[in-house]
Amino acid sequence: EIVLTQSPGTLSLSPGERASLSCRASEMVRGNYLTWYQQKVGQPPRLLIYATSSRATDVPERFSGRGSGTQFTLTIDRLEPEDFAVYYCQQFGSPPFTFGGGTKVEIK
Amino acid sequence: QVQLQESGPGLVRPSGTLSLTCSVSGGSLSPYSWTWVRQPAGKGLEWIGHVDYAGTTNYNPSLESRVSISIDSSKNQFSLTVRSVTAADVAIYYCARFFSVDFRGWYYFDDWGQGILVAVSS
Numbered sequence A: 001e002i003v004l005t006q007s008p009g010t011l012s013l014s015p016g017e018r019a020s021l022s023c024r025a026s027e028m029v030r031g032n033y034l035t036w037y038q039q040k041v042g043q044p045p046r047l048l049i050y051a052t053s054s055r056a057t058d059v060p061e062r063f064s065g066r067g068s069g070t071q072f073t074l075t076i077d078r079l080e081p082e083d084f085a086v087y088y089c090q091q092f093g094s095p096p097f098t099f100g101g102g103t104k105v106e107i108k
Numbered sequence B: 001q002v003q004l005q006e007s008g009p010g011l012v013r014p015s016g017t018l019s020l021t022c023s024v025s026g027g028s029l030s031p032y033s034w035t036w037v038r039q040p041a042g043k044g045l046e047w048i049g050h051v052d053y054a055g056t057t058n059y060n061p062s063l064e065s066r067v068s069i070s071i072d073s074s075k076n077q078f079s080l081t082v083r084s085v086t087a088a089d090v091a092i093y094y095c096a097r098f099f100s101v102d103f104r105g106w107y108y109f110d111d112w113g114q115g116i117l118v119a120v121s122s
Helices: none
Strands: A004-007 A010-013 A019-025 A034-039 A046-050 A063-068 A071-076 A086-091 A103-107 B003-007 B018-025 B033-039 B046-052 B057-059 B067-072 B077-082 B091-101 B106-112 B116-120
Touching: A004 A086, A010 A019, A019 A034, A019 A086, A019 A103, A034 A063, A034 B106, A046 A063, A046 B106, A071 A086, B003 B091, B003 B106, B018 B033, B018 B091, B018 B116, B033 B067, B046 B067, B046 B091, B057 B067, B077 B091
Parallel strands: A010 A103
Antiparallel strands: A004 A019, A019 A071, A034 A046, A034 A086, A063 A071, A086 A103, B003 B018, B018 B077, B033 B046, B033 B091, B046 B057, B067 B077, B091 B106, B091 B116
16 A cells, blocks of 8 residues: 655644645555645544645635655645644555545644 | 535444444435545544445455445435454544546545544443
């Protein structure tokens, strides 16, 4: 199975700063079928980005995704207070559709 | 956008069987696939498996020997069964819609239930 390693584990930033989250795959993700979710405490995950770089409906433009092969990045420009949460990547290149371990973006 | 709601016992005995149902409202099960994901407290997400509207399933190999997912279109529901449960199965269980468009390479879980906490204890 494809193992996704997210780094850093925790990112401490201030509102208005840029967040850069990494998701590295143990092997190439077929088709770059890489998805990102945001999860807040007590809530289910929320879809943010699919197919590496396509924003889901109603996701603000400050969220962007890029990457290919085994290295993918989620960038959040100008952090808003509601962006502090845990972020997960997931690959759909081959089953099982594994998730990364998550990156927590916390207020510095 | 559809609404999903998990239901089932919140407590299962060790070595027993966990059975959960996901009720879908605001849309039809067809032509989508439907998935289960779980999350131990304070930990990450684990994909359990999915079922398409025709009943074809795909499971995580780590759970495949103990898991079944089925679909009931007449009730607009799909279900999860986990057999021989242990403490390692304690988690919040989420159901979600698995949206896919193969020729576009679109794959994602878009609509999620709120989750149901399942504990294992005698």
